[in-house]
Amino acid sequence: MTDATERTVTSRWLNRDRVSVLLIALGCVALLLGGSLLYPGFLKPGYILQQLQIAAFLGIIATGAMLVILLGEIDLSVPWTITGTAIVVISASGSSNPLVASLAIPLGLCLGIAVGLLNAIGVAVFRVPAMVWTLAVNAMLLGAAVFYTGNSRPNGEVPWLATQAATGRTFGIPNAFLVWLVVAAITVWVLKRTVYGNYLYALGNSRRAVFLAGARVRLVMVATFVLAGVFSSFGAILLLGYTNQAYQGMGDPYLMPVISAVVIGGTSIQGGRGNYIGTFAGAIFITLLSSILSVMQMPPAAREMIFGAIILVMLLVHGLTNKKEGV
Amino acid sequence: MMTWLRQNARETIAALALVILFAGYIAIHPRGFSTYVVTIWSNQGTLLGLAAIAQFFVVLVKGIDLSVGSIIALTNVMGSFLLNGSPTSIALGMAVVLTVGVACGLVNGIAVVYGGVQPIVTTLATGGIFGGIALLLRPTPGGSIDETMSDALTYAVAGIPVSAVILVIVLVILLVLLRRTAVGLGLYAIGSSEQSAYMTGLRVNRLKLVAYGSSGFVAALAGTYVSMVTLTGDPNIAPSYTLNSIAAVVLGGVALSGGVGSPLGAVIGALILKTISSLMFFSGLPPLAQPFFEGLILATAIALGALGVFQVRSRLELYR
Numbered sequence: 001m002t003d004a005t006e007r008t009v010t011s012r013w014l015n016r017d018r019v020s021v022l023l024i025a026l027g028c029v030a031l032l033l034g035g036s037l038l039y040p041g042f043l044k045p046g047y048i049l050q051q052l053q054i055a056a057f058l059g060i061i062a063t064g065a066m067l068v069i070l071l072g073e074i075d076l077s078v079p080w081t082i083t084g085t086a087i088v089v090i091s092a093s094g095s096s097n098p099l100v101a102s103l104a105i106p107l108g109l110c111l112g113i114a115v116g117l118l119n120a121i122g123v124a125v126f127r128v129p130a131m132v133w134t135l136a137v138n139a140m141l142l143g144a145a146v147f148y149t150g151n152s153r154p155n156g157e158v159p160w161l162a163t164q165a166a167t168g169r170t171f172g173i174p175n176a177f178l179v180w181l182v183v184a185a186i187t188v189w190v191l192k193r194t195v196y197g198n199y200l201y202a203l204g205n206s207r208r209a210v211f212l213a214g215a216r217v218r219l220v221m222v223a224t225f226v227l228a229g230v231f232s233s234f235g236a237i238l239l240l241g242y243t244n245q246a247y248q249g250m251g252d253p254y255l256m257p258v259i260s261a262v263v264i265g266g267t268s269i270q271g272g273r274g275n276y277i278g279t280f281a282g283a284i285f286i287t288l289l290s291s292i293l294s295v296m297q298m299p300p301a302a303r304e305m306i307f308g309a310i311i312l313v314m315l316l317v318h319g320l321t322n323k324k325e326g327v
Numbered sequence: 328m329m330t331w332l333r334q335n336a337r338e339t340i341a342a343l344a345l346v347i348l349f350a351g352y353i354a355i356h357p358r359g360f361s362t363y364v365v366t367i368w369s370n371q372g373t374l375l376g377l378a379a380i381a382q383f384f385v386v387l388v389k390g391i392d393l394s395v396g397s398i399i400a401l402t403n404v405m406g407s408f409l410l411n412g413s414p415t416s417i418a419l420g421m422a423v424v425l426t427v428g429v430a431c432g433l434v435n436g437i438a439v440v441y442g443g444v445q446p447i448v449t450t451l452a453t454g455g456i457f458g459g460i461a462l463l464l465r466p467t468p469g470g471s472i473d474e475t476m477s478d479a480l481t482y483a484v485a486g487i488p489v490s491a492v493i494l495v496i497v498l499v500i501l502l503v504l505l506r507r508t509a510v511g512l513g514l515y516a517i518g519s520s521e522q523s524a525y526m527t528g529l530r531v532n533r534l535k536l537v538a539y540g541s542s543g544f545v546a547a548l549a550g551t552y553v554s555m556v557t558l559t560g561d562p563n564i565a566p567s568y569t570l571n572s573i574a575a576v577v578l579g580g581v582a583l584s585g586g587v588g589s590p591l592g593a594v595i596g597a598l599i600l601k602t603i604s605s606l607m608f609f610s611g612l613p614p615l616a617q618p619f620f621e622g623l624i625l626a627t628a629i630a631l632g633a634l635g636v637f638q639v640r641s642r643l644e645l646y647r
Binding site: 074122126128129131132133135136137138139140141142143144146147150256259260263268269270299300301302303304305306307308309311312315316318319320 | 391438442443444445447448449451452453454455456458459460461462463466562570573574577583615616617618619620621622623625626629630
C-alpha cells in the first residue's frame with residue numbers, strides 16, 4: 001500500500017484496527033445472545049466470569065504468539081512448550097528436595113526462556129524460516145517429554161501458587177482474569193510506548209529498513225522469541241493450576257485457537273500490524289465460541305468444522321475490507 | 328552436467344544425503360537389501376512424497392498449505408467408502424475422490440485469491456473444516472478397500488515396487504508440465520515476483536487457482552494411496568502429513584519464499600524424512616528416545632541447509 005492510502009485510512013476514526021475490534025466485540029455479543037436463546041444461564045455473571053477465567057489461559061499464551069506474529073514470524077512450538085512446562089513444574093514441585101520444590105514455577109519459566117532461545121537461534125541467527133524451525137523444535141520438545149516421562153502421565157504436585165492464580169477469586173473476580181488484565185496492560189504499554197514495541201512493528205513492516213537504520217535486529221528478534229516462550233510457559237503454569245494435572249499432549253489443542261485469536265483480532269499474519277485489544281477480544285471470542293459449541297453438545301467433528309468455518313468467515317470479512325481499502 | 332549440478336545444488340546435496348541414509352538403512356536392516364524391504368520403504372516414501380508434491384504446488388506460488396494433511400485424511404476416508412465393488416464403481420469412486428481433492432484445493436485458492444486472506448491462516452481454518460468432515464464421515468478408522476486393487480498397487484513387479492513406478496510417472500509428468508508449458512512457467516514466475524508476472528500479462532489469479540487445484544489433486548492421489556496401503560480410512564492422519572510435507576519441501580530445497588524448487592526436490596526431501604524414521608526404528612535406540620532424535624536430526628538437517636548465511640558478504644542480504 002502507498003503512504004497516501006495509509007494516511008487516509010488511519011486518519012479516519014474508524015480505522016482498520018478499530019473495525020476489527022468492533023467486529024469481534026459484536027461477535028462476542030452475538031455469541032452470548034445466541035447462546036442465551038439455547039441456554040438461559042448464558043447471560044448470568046457467573047457464566048461470563050467463568051468464561052473470562054478460561055479465556056485468560058488462551059489470552060496469555062496468545063500474547064506471546066502475537067509478539068512473534070507482529071515480528072512477521074510464527075511460533076509453532078507453542079503446544080509442547082505448554083506440555084513441557086507443565087511436566088517440569090509438576091515434577092519439580094513434587095520433588096522431595098524442598099529447594100527444587102520451591103523453585104518449581106521459576107524452573108517452568110526457565111524452560112520457556114530456553115525454548116525461546118532455541119527458536120531464536122534458528123530464526124534470527126541461521127535465518128531458517130520460523131515455520132519450519134519452530135516445528136522442528138516442537139518435535140524435539142515432544143521427544144524430550146516422551147523420553148523423560150516414559151510416555152506415561154507425570155506424577156507430582158501442582159504448586160499452591162499456580163492453583164491460587166488459576167482457580168482462586170479476588171472480590172468474586174477470577175484471579176486468572178486479573179492476571180491477564182495486568183499482562184494486557186503491560187503489553188499495551190510495551191507495544192505503544194517503548195522502543196522495543198516500535199522496533200517490533202517496524203521489523204514486521206521492513207526488516208531491511210530497520211537494519212539500515214542501525215537497530216539491533218537480531219537482539220529484538222531474540223527478545224521476542226524468548227518473550228513468546230515465557231508467555232507460553234506462564235500460560236501453561238496457570239493451565240496446570242486449573243486442570244490440576246499434566247498429561248502428554250495437553251498443549252496440542254491450543255495451537256490453532258492461539259493463532260486464530262491473534263489473527264481474527266486483526267493482527268496481520270505478515271507482521272507489522274495489529275493491536276493487543278484485538279487479540280484480547282479474539283481470545284474471549286474463541287473461548288465463548290468453543291464453550292457454546294460444547295454446550296450445544298456438538299460432536300467434536302462438527303465442532304471442528306463450525307470452528308473452522310466461522311474463523312474463515314471472519315478472515316474473509318477482514319480480507320475483503322482490506323482489499324477495498326487497497327491494502 | 329556440472330552446470331546442471333551447480334544450478335540444482337540444493338537438490339543434489341539432498342539426493343546425496345538420501346543415498347547415504349538409504350545405504351545406512353539397508354546396512355542395519357536385519358533383512359538387508361531385498362524386494363520386500365525396498366517395497367515397504369518405497370510405499371511409505373510414496374505416501375509422503377505425494378503429500379510433499381501437494382505442498383510444493385502451494386509453496387511454489389508463495390503460499391503454505393496447513394490443510395494438506397486434512398485433504399489427505401478426507402480423501403482417504405472417502406476412499407474407504409467408495410473404492411470397493413465392481414470395476415465401474417471403483418472407477419467412479421476414484422473420480423469422486425479426486426474431484427473432492429481438487430474442490431478442497433480450489434476452496435483454499437478462492438479464499439486466498441479472491442478473499443484476500445493469507446494462505447497460512449486460510450488453510451489453518453479450512454484444515455479444520457476438511458478434517459471435521461472426515462471425522463464426521465468416519466469417527467473411528469475403518470471401512471474397506473478393494474484388495475485386488477490394493478495388491479496390484481502396493482506390491483512389486485519384477486523386483487520393482489509399483490509405488491516407485493507410480494511416483495516416477497507422476498514426477499515425470501509434473502516436471503514436463505512445469506518446465507515445458509506456459510502454465511508451469513507461469514507458476515514459477517508468480518512465485519518469483521507476482522508483480523512482474525502481472526505486468527508481463529500473466530493471469531495471476533487464474534494461475535494461482537491452478538496451483539491450489541493441482542495441490543488438492545495430488546493430495547487426493549496421496550489420500551487414495553493411503554487407502555491402498557493401509558486398507559482403511561483413518562481421519563486422524565492429518566497432522567503428521569501436514570507437518571512432514573512442510574519439512575520435506577524445505578529439506579528438498581524448495582524455498583518457502585516461492586518460485587524456487589521442483590517436485591523432484593520435494594520428493595527427495597520426503598524420502599529423506601521417511602528414511603530417517605525407518606533408520607530410527609532399526610537403530611537400536613530405546614523406542615522412547617526415538618522421537619527426540621527424529622526431531623534433532625530434522626532440526627540439524629534444516630540448520631545445515633541454512634549454513635549459507637555465514638557466507639553472505641553483507642548482512643543486509645539476510646533481511647528481506
